[in-house]
Amino acid sequence: MNMNKNKMDVKVETKKGSMDEWPEPIVRVQSLAESNLSFLPDRYIKPASLRPTTTEDAPAATNIPIIDLEGLFSEEGSSDDVIMARISEACREWGFFQVVNHGVKPELMDAARDNWREFFHMPVNAKETYSNSPRTYEGYGSRLGVTKGASLDWSDYYFLHLLPHHLKDFNKWPSFPPTIREVIDEYGKELVNLSGRIMRVLSTNLGLKDDKFQDAFGGENIGACLRVNYYPKCPRPELALGLSPHSDPGGMTILLPDDHVFGLQVRKNDTWITVKPHPHAFIVNIGDQIQILSNATYKSVEHRVIVNSNKERVSLAFFYNPKSDIPIQPLQELVSAHNPPLYPPMTFDQYRLFIRTQGPQGKSHVESHISPRPR
Numbered sequence: 001m002n003m004n005k006n007k008m009d010v011k012v013e014t015k016k017g018s019m020d021e022w023p024e025p026i027v028r029v030q031s032l033a034e035s036n037l038s039f040l041p042d043r044y045i046k047p048a049s050l051r052p053t054t055t056e057d058a059p060a061a062t063n064i065p066i067i068d069l070e071g072l073f074s075e076e077g078s079s080d081d082v083i084m085a086r087i088s089e090a091c092r093e094w095g096f097f098q099v100v101n102h103g104v105k106p107e108l109m110d111a112a113r114d115n116w117r118e119f120f121h122m123p124v125n126a127k128e129t130y131s132n133s134p135r136t137y138e139g140y141g142s143r144l145g146v147t148k149g150a151s152l153d154w155s156d157y158y159f160l161h162l163l164p165h166h167l168k169d170f171n172k173w174p175s176f177p178p179t180i181r182e183v184i185d186e187y188g189k190e191l192v193n194l195s196g197r198i199m200r201v202l203s204t205n206l207g208l209k210d211d212k213f214q215d216a217f218g219g220e221n222i223g224a225c226l227r228v229n230y231y232p233k234c235p236r237p238e239l240a241l242g243l244s245p246h247s248d249p250g251g252m253t254i255l256l257p258d259d260h261v262f263g264l265q266v267r268k269n270d271t272w273i274t275v276k277p278h279p280h281a282f283i284v285n286i287g288d289q290i291q292i293l294s295n296a297t298y299k300s301v302e303h304r305v306i307v308n309s310n311k312e313r314v315s316l317a318f319f320y321n322p323k324s325d326i327p328i329q330p331l332q333e334l335v336s337a338h339n340p341p342l343y344p345p346m347t348f349d350q351y352r353l354f355i356r357t358q359g360p361q362g363k364s365h366v367e368s369h370i371s372p373r374p375r
């Protein structure tokens with residue numbers, strides 16, 4: 001598929017007005033899980049080639065790199081070469097790494113997850129007031145993409161904006177449990193902060209000025225949003241996925257996984273590695289926009305989520321994105337006659353429209369976005 005075709009698809013969908021509503025009635029996965037089905041409804045059964053090979057709780061011996069950030073952000077501004085080099089390698093080889101001693105208080109991380117778990121434990125009816133639409137995705141949702149009859153994932157979610165300020169709207173945030181808004185607000189600020197620090201490392205590691213990536217993202221005007229994923233227990237986890245393979249469309253993602261339930265799998269060559277979360281670590285990954293800015297030196301890697309039959313799972317995915325209306329393209333400093341730009345400029349608004357209509361599609365979008373190569 002080439003980029004023009006993608007753009008055309010998006011236009012057709014928009015014209016039909018399908019962005020204002022979902023193509024068919026929404027079924028909450030929580031409702032299905034609570035009805036104690038002994039079978040899995042067809043819509044959630046993946047074709048054999050996409051089914052997880054294992055839903056075992058025991059992950060493989062391999063894990064994504066775990067990097068201790070202690071010392072990296074010290075007052076003196078001295079940065080530890082070893083830590084920098086490990087981050088560099090992780091961004092090039094894995095696209096994913098876990099960070100510990102990242103500066104966000106463990107109590108705040110626990111409070112954020114606990115508040116959201118409590119929210120998702122409310123009856124489905126109580127949450128319907130927050131029900132979302134495909135135009136902005138803000139609120140309580142149960143599918144990504146608007147293709148009628150599409151295969152569905154075994155999860156519900158909540159999506160909200162933290163930045164820019166004009167998109168942050170408390171009325172679109174849950175009001176239960178009573179502490180949730182305050183906790184999300186504080187959590188969001190801390191993660192914006194942490195993201196800014198990691199962005200400086202990513203720039204420096206490419207031999208650029210430390211504010212280069214941040215500038216390319218629009219400086220102060222970046223976007224930040226949160227998607228909280230709720231994966232209920234699944235009657236036939238070996239046939240389903242909690243989230244289909246995808247790469248994150250934005251700049252960088254900081255994930256707070258469930259502390260005691262595995263689920264995230266990261267593609268490494270041709271195998272899926274189950275991530276073993278380290279206590280109070282965050283899982284950081286490169287998104288498509290940083291892959292584009294870095295001209296593919298940093299990799300936005302495909303990942304997916306598996307589910308299981310005896311434990312539900314809650315995860316908080318924080319997305320750090322460029323200002324949505326500025327063109328993103330490979331940085332000038334990183335391209336040359338020998339190393340031509342791989343991607344034409346595109347704003348994040350244009351880019352994510354594709355994801356919002358098509359739903360998770362592996363890495364097809366960033367790959368179809370590649371510039372036509374001379375000859």
Ligand code: OGA
Pocket residue numbers: 227229243248255257263264303304305315316317
């Ligand atoms: C996502 C995502 C992983 C998880 O929300 O984009 O990849 O473990 N989540 O929930």
Ligand code: NI
Pocket residue numbers: 246247248253303
């Ligand atoms: Ni993701």
